[in-house]
Amino acid sequence: MGQVNDETAVNRRGAVLARLLKARTVVPALLAVAAILTGAYSLGLAVDPYVTRPAPAAGSPSATATGAPANRPVAREPGRRNSEPMAQPVTGPNRPPLPEDRNGPFGSRMTTGMSYVALTFDDGPDPNYTPQTLALLRRYEVKATFCLVGENARRYPQLVRAIAADGHTLCNHSWNHDFGLGARGRKVIEDDLRRTNEAILAAVPDGKISYFRHPGGNWTSGAVTVAREMGMTSLHWTVDPQDWTLPGAGSIAATVNAGAHPGAIVLLHDAGGNRQGTVNALRSILPNVGRRFPLDALPAGIDQPPRFGIELPLHPGQV
Numbered sequence: 001m002g003q004v005n006d007e008t009a010v011n012r013r014g015a016v017l018a019r020l021l022k023a024r025t026v027v028p029a030l031l032a033v034a035a036i037l038t039g040a041y042s043l044g045l046a047v048d049p050y051v052t053r054p055a056p057a058a059g060s061p062s063a064t065a066t067g068a069p070a071n072r073p074v075a076r077e078p079g080r081r082n083s084e085p086m087a088q089p090v091t092g093p094n095r096p097p098l099p100e101d102r103n104g105p106f107g108s109r110m111t112t113g114m115s116y117v118a119l120t121f122d123d124g125p126d127p128n129y130t131p132q133t134l135a136l137l138r139r140y141e142v143k144a145t146f147c148l149v150g151e152n153a154r155r156y157p158q159l160v161r162a163i164a165a166d167g168h169t170l171c172n173h174s175w176n177h178d179f180g181l182g183a184r185g186r187k188v189i190e191d192d193l194r195r196t197n198e199a200i201l202a203a204v205p206d207g208k209i210s211y212f213r214h215p216g217g218n219w220t221s222g223a224v225t226v227a228r229e230m231g232m233t234s235l236h237w238t239v240d241p242q243d244w245t246l247p248g249a250g251s252i253a254a255t256v257n258a259g260a261h262p263g264a265i266v267l268l269h270d271a272g273g274n275r276q277g278t279v280n281a282l283r284s285i286l287p288n289v290g291r292r293f294p295l296d297a298l299p300a301g302i303d304q305p306p307r308f309g310i311e312l313p314l315h316p317g318q319v
């Protein structure tokens with residue numbers, strides 16, 4: 001009996017298959033669904049919703065940051081056929097705010113919360129290294145985030161303008177890099193951050209400064225709270241090659257290339273000492289990391305509030 005039943009089952013399955021094959025519309029329909037799903041995946045739609053955003057109108061500030069020029073040096077993903085263009089996200093500051101991340105010290109942000117990697121450059125601007133950094137970022141069509149020291153912004157307003165004109169995101173890095181700022185009184189912190197923002201905005205009146213990075217990453221709850229009240233997200237980092245200790249371009253590049261992962265925020269310096277090693281490391285970092293992950297600036301908007309629940313203002317001790 002068992003054998004008969006098995007044969008019957010096989011025959012039934014065969015009959016069903018035959019009917020499916022005869023129904024000529026079914027197979028093309030299945031193939032079409034598979035093609036649509038594959039296409040959506042290869043475009044990255046399932047990974048990063050920002051790639052679906054439409055390009056801004058021609059003439060808008062970020063219009064030059066969009067599109068996929070033919071000479072883009074890091075144009076392909078591994079395994080991608082040459083005939084398939086990469087989906088190009090809208091880059092630079094003019095994007096929606098990121099999902100919230102308060103996993104850094106005192107509730108600071110330490111990842112992009114998205115698939116892309118963010119390069120950040122601290123302590124500038126600097127007349128020697130900032131232009132070199134900007135030129136390399138331009139060459140690889142990468143947008144980054146610059147954490148500016150107020151004194152330097154006041155001294156080199158043309159460099160602040162150059163950073164903003166290239167579509168990078170601006171970040172407050174205190175007036176004169178006071179490592180102990182966060183331990184000072186609330187009024188002192190507030191005055192320092194305001195003065196720094198004013199120096200940056202004196203150069204770029206329509207600039208948006210939505211991030212604050214404490215000198216040396218010496219975060220305190222007071223500094224994070226004041227920054228938040230002033231509309232700035234405290235920006236920590238994930239990957240630190242300690243370029244300020246001058247370990248050499250090879251070491252800086254190796255640390256960043258090995259440490260880069262989706263969501264990473266990379267800490268680099270374009271001022272505050274001899275930064276030629278960092279500049280030279282970028283010649284490796286930009287093509288290497290850029291080939292594996294999208295590289296982009298933090299968006300200028302402050303973090304999105306939680307999707308559910310009520311966002312209450314933070315008070316000292318809560319962060």
Ligand SMILES: [Zn+2]
Nearest residue numbers: 122123215216
């Ligand atoms: Zn610094």
